[in-house]
Amino acid sequence: MHKEQPRCEEVIEAPLYTLHGMWCTSCALAVEGVLKRLVGVSEVSVHYPTATVWIKGVPDAIRLAVLAPHVAKIGYRLTALEAVGDAHARLEQESRYLSLRLIVGSVFGMWTMLASLLIYAGALPSVQIESVVAWISGAFALPVVLYAGLPFYRAGWRTLLAKRPGMDVLVSLGVIGALVVSAGLLWRGSVEVYFDTAVMLIVLLLVGRLVETFCRQRGLRAFDSLALPSVEVTVWQHRQPVTLPVEEIALGAQIDVAPGETIPLDGTLETSGWIDTATLSGESVPRFFAKGQQVYAGCRYLGGEAPLRLRVTAPVGQRRVDKLCEQMRRFQAQKGELQTLAERFAAWLSPAALVLGVLTLPAALLFGVGWEEATVRALSVLVVACPCAVGLAVPLASLAGSGQAMQQGVALRDPAALEILANVRAIAFDKTGTLTRGQHSVLHAVLRHPKDQADFQQMLCSAVRQSEHPLAYGLLRWATNPENYANDKVAQLEQLEEYPGKGQRMTFTNGEQWSLGSAALVGAQLEQQGQDLPECAQDPTYDFASQVVVADSQGWLATLYLADQPVSDAQATIQQLQTSGYGLAMISGDRQGPVTWLGQQVGLPKEACYAQRSPEAKAKLLTALPSPTLYVGDGVNDTLSLAAAGVGVAPMQASEAAREGAAAQLLTPGVGGVVRLLSIAKRTRRAMVQNLAFSALYNTLALGLVVVMAIPPLVAVLAMAASSLSVTLNAARLAWAETDEVNDSPALAPNAPH
Structure with missing residues (x-):
């Protein structure tokens, strides 16, 4: 049954929210399911790696005060979007939380594993001693199960409350099943217990969580270059200089910036001076800014004896760097095609595994398998089916790719941009302000x-x-x-x-x-x-x-x-794109003479240079190019083309309208960032497909295999952990790539002098 949406109310996009208390992707899907069922909510995306919630709906339904109580009912906490520094602190706390539980699990689990190894190897002199060692194995497993595994049980219970059982339910049932089976075997006098299965399941998953947390921390580093410190600012009030924290400076205030200091707020200059824009733009040569020009927070005033005076046009929270951070986080909170596909697969995999695990026991008994072996097979099904790898396959790769793009000087806004960019066939450039x-x-x-x-x-x-x-x-x-x-x-x-x-x-x-x-x-x-x-x-x-x-x-x-x-890297960029096989064009509203001359300067043939095109003609011509297309433009007249293209990219000095209409924005001068972005997109999509294909193949084959033949639960645990770890490390490989192959050319390096 579809929920009835209120009529005649505008559907809007809410500010991003932060979700506290998530343990894994199952938690994200559970909260997403709860919010989707609310009246007035049309779209929801909960992004586990960044703990953010993106939501659309009617204004009254998507307010924080309305959503938070529903989220609190299943054990989570919804707040306003946390600052980047707070996100770092939260992940640091999560790392310590995981490390403590991992230490407890490793120390006590080591003795459980040692005891089990002695029993399996037949190294003990008598059955009585084996029985004692088996009980000792269970005793050492208790701290691991009761303390180190507690987060899994909590998350499993919350997802059950949300009617979206996920992998934590399977993990919890696997651990509990291992304990119950082991206790039953000990009661019957058997020493072939499975305490080691419960211990290994918890410890290996904790290791995966810890590695995953480090990867999420790495993804947040992309925002560090945009985060400006809180400073004291000299502001003029009633013709008197007063020192106030930057957070208290209002729109329209007059502030002074001393030579050598970083400009703390966006503003319009009331005096002129030389400004180093390298911090924000990567441009190595300082520029002279005249009175009346716009400057942005993050640039550094070099200029002379007198302070630089400006009138604030954007206070803290509304500065260009703040908007870039928010746009990047909004991009990460939404989901592309591959991530949606992965979550659909994980959504039916967990319930299917539960049903399969329940049916395995009676089915095995019907085929004459002993009670003990049938129970072990059912336990192995629960363990091996945990869709950890499926849940992590796409979001970790997307986070790593967007973080790498930010570090390479490109801010992404569109959730599907990376996936579309990887398949782009034709690229069109505006002339003035883009290639020039x-x-x-x-x-x-x-x-x-x-x-x-x-x-x-x-x-x-x-x-x-x-x-x-x-x-x-x-x-x-x-x-x-x-x-x-x-x-x-x-x-x-x-x-x-x-x-x-x-x-x-x-x-x-x-x-x-x-x-x-x-x-x-x-x-x-x-x-x-x-x-x-x-x-x-x-x-x-x-x-x-x-x-x-x-x-x-x-x-x-x-x-x-x-x-x-032309911009300094235009010729090198065009040459690199031509070598890579992209179809290229320059579409401009300028006269034919300047357009043809610029084409000669950057290496475009005359037939690829289109002059005197209106905004409508630009968009029409763009749609005639092989799709998907990419358009790079900076002006108000380019907004139609940016919308018509598969992906729109705005250069660093683009107008506000172009930046709002583009899926990505270059943070460095020139157009070399386009080459870097395309290469990162290809590698990111490749990692997404690799992760998704491997995790889906693993879960499908493992479930089929564990049903038809007896696989020890410990082997199932190791296989499940290996799949999750491989997906995480594959995403980490993308995030930790120091340089991209396109950066071999100095002209295309993000920090190269211009």
């Missing part, structure tokens, strides 16, 4: 008197220093070195006349007059003086570039050609 830097630079300059270039550059610096035109920044970078930005020895502007969209006419303090702008504007002004632009002022070789013409009272003075240069 989004800032024009001077390609070529022709001067009336080339020997006077130094004097011309100083005058040009004064002319364009205060301009906000996009080309002015390129002229300024060409005209002067950083240390000369405040050079007062050259002539300064005295009067400025603007011609919107065309150029400027200006007068300097030394009396010189300049016209600066398009060839049409400057040419028209020269005609008024009875002069013409000379032939050398126009170079057809640079028709694709933006042209700035300068004239003075004597006539034409200079022509400068500017173009938006």
Whole structure:
């Protein structure tokens, strides 16, 4: 029966919650089952490795105050999303909790195993001594069963309450069954007891849990680079500087950052200065930020004598780094196709194993098997069927892959992104701001008197220093070195006349007059003086570039050609993708000339470069490429294409709209992160498929084998533990990979200088 959903209420996505008290993936499925049955809840995903709960539904049904009591009824605790530091502390506590129980299990279990080994080997001189040793074996097993195994029984009971029995039910029944069978055999005078089975089952599962916890801790390290410390900040209140904790700084406040300090909050600059963005972006070269530009928390102010002043646009919790962390955790909390498949398999495997275990006993007796052997076979079925490996197969690989992507400079948001990325066939790039830097630079300059270039550059610096035109920044970078930005020895502007969209006419303090702008504007002004632009002022070789013409009272003075240069790793990235066999395209709304020129610079053939495309035309062209497709774009006009693509990727400097519409965001300058992301996705999906195939094959074959032939419970325990450990280590291998094969090229390395 389907639950009735409230009508006429908007379904929304709740903030992420943290679930405390989980012991394994069965706990996650149990809580998920409880929440799914609630009226008003449409989608739920409980992610065990990160202990997070993602939920969608009507607003009143998905509030924390409504959900928490339902979760508490089965023994768990639901809270607001914990900070990354708290998650580390929780996992540290879990590690100590597991270590203590593992120590108890190992110390006492060692004597149980030794006693069992002596009995199995026939090394004892008499039956009476064997009986005593068997009782000793049981005595040493009690601390292991009653203390070290307690978390399994608790989790098993909780999943039963949730009507979603999982592997902990099987483990608990296996341990209890081993004890009951052993006690019955001892009562009858037999010494072939199975206390060692119960001990090994608990100890090996504890070892697996501990390794798994270390792997989860490793996955959390991806967030450490984004976590900013709590610091004291100088804030201006009533024109007086006051020192307050960064958490208390409100939106719109004015704060100061001293030279050498890390910028604690996102904001708009009210003074200018040089800023090192390497902490957040990986860009090795500091950048000059002018007044009015946006800066982000995590960057470091290098700048001069005076403090950097900014107006806060995002307080703690709303900063760009905070949103990246939340987006990554939201991605991890949701499930892709393979993980959903694994959980469906595990969901029917546990009940099937319970039924099979119950039926094995009477079936064996009907076929003439003795009571003792029939009981042992039923016990082996319960032990070998534990779907530990199935439950861990996909989430651990996904966690490792997303963590590796973050460490390589890519933040993932979409739960299915890794699985889709592994199968991508075609990749399309936007031009401006994606394959290019989004800032024009001077390609070529022709001067009336080339020997006077130094004097011309100083005058040009004064002319364009205060301009906000996009080309002015390129002229300024060409005209002067950083240390000369405040050079007062050259002539300064005295009067400025603007011609919107065309150029400027200006007068300097030394009396010189300049016209600066398009060839049409400057040419028209020269005609008024009875002069013409000379032939050398126009170079057809640079028709694709933006042209700035300068004239003075004597006539034409200079022509400068500017173009938006490709990012430093564009050519290497395109070459690597072409070698890997991807279909590539560049789709831009820019003119054909600049698009073709950029294609030549980065190595794209002319037929792969599409110019003058509207946002709708971009998306239509993208859908015609072989799918699945990947689109990389940074602007508002790219949002439609980002949505139309199988996976959308936003570059580091992308607009807010593009970042929201993309499944992944590059955290380093350039587009080299695309190559790293694709390689990580392939390795992650490969690990997912390997884990899922092996765990499913193991459980299917093991169940069939243990039913038709007698397998000692201890062997079943070892087989079950080996399968779980192999899945965990395979995921850990992915997480602990130091470098990716694509990083052999320095141009593609995440921390390479740009």
